[in-house]
Amino acid sequence: MPKNNTTTIRRQVAAVAACLLALGLAACGDDDDAAADETPTTEAADNETETETDTGSEAPEGEVVEITAVDWAFEGLPEEVAAGTTLSLTNEGDEPHELVAFRIPDSETRPVSEIVTLPEEELGPIFGAGEPATVILAATGTTDTPGPVVGDGTLTEPGRYAIVCFLPVGADDSILESEGPPESDAPPHVSQGMFAELVVT
Numbered sequence: 001m002p003k004n005n006t007t008t009i010r011r012q013v014a015a016v017a018a019c020l021l022a023l024g025l026a027a028c029g030d031d032d033d034a035a036a037d038e039t040p041t042t043e044a045a046d047n048e049t050e051t052e053t054d055t056g057s058e059a060p061e062g063e064v065v066e067i068t069a070v071d072w073a074f075e076g077l078p079e080e081v082a083a084g085t086t087l088s089l090t091n092e093g094d095e096p097h098e099l100v101a102f103r104i105p106d107s108e109t110r111p112v113s114e115i116v117t118l119p120e121e122e123l124g125p126i127f128g129a130g131e132p133a134t135v136i137l138a139a140t141g142t143t144d145t146p147g148p149v150v151g152d153g154t155l156t157e158p159g160r161y162a163i164v165c166f167l168p169v170g171a172d173d174s175i176l177e178s179e180g181p182p183e184s185d186a187p188p189h190v191s192q193g194m195f196a197e198l199v200v201t
C-alpha cells in the first residue's frame, strides 16, 4: 500500500477506535446482558463443520486463516493460532466490516466478552495502550478489500487478542474510504456482538 494512503487510513482507524471509546461503549455498557448473550462462541460452534478447515484449533505457523465477517460476528476463527499466522477477512455481510486485533495486556485476565462491556475509563488502558496489532478492512462481498491498513494481517506476538469490529451499524462501503471519524451515532458492531477472542501461541 502506498505510504500516502497508509497515513490517511491509519488516522481513520485511530478515529474509529476513538469513536468507539467516546460513544460506542456507552451504548455497549447499557447493553451488557445482550452483548454477553450474543457471544459469538455459540454461533461459531454451530457453524464449525461449515467454516473450520483445520482438524484442531491450532494453525501451523505461517498459515493463512480465513475469517468470515457477517452481520454481526466473526466466523471461522480458531481458538488458537501459532505466532506468524496471517488473518484474512471475507465479508459475507450486508455492511462493511473490519477486523481489529488488539493484544490484551498479560495482566488482564477477563474474557473479551467481559472486556468489551467495560466502561470507557476501564477499557481505554486495555485497548488504548498501543496501536492494534493489525486492522483489516473488507467491503461487502469482498475478501481483504481494501485489506490490511495497520500491519499486514499477521499476528507475531504470542498472547491473548481481542478481535473486534468498530464500524457503526448501518454504514455502507464508503465509510472504508472516509477520512476522520464516521459521522454516525449508530452503535459500533462490537456492541452487537461482533467480537471474539484469539490466543496466539
Ligand SMILES: [Cu+2]
Pocket (backbone or CB within 6 Å): 069, 072, 096, 097, 098, 165, 166, 167, 189, 194
Ligand atoms: Cu463489523
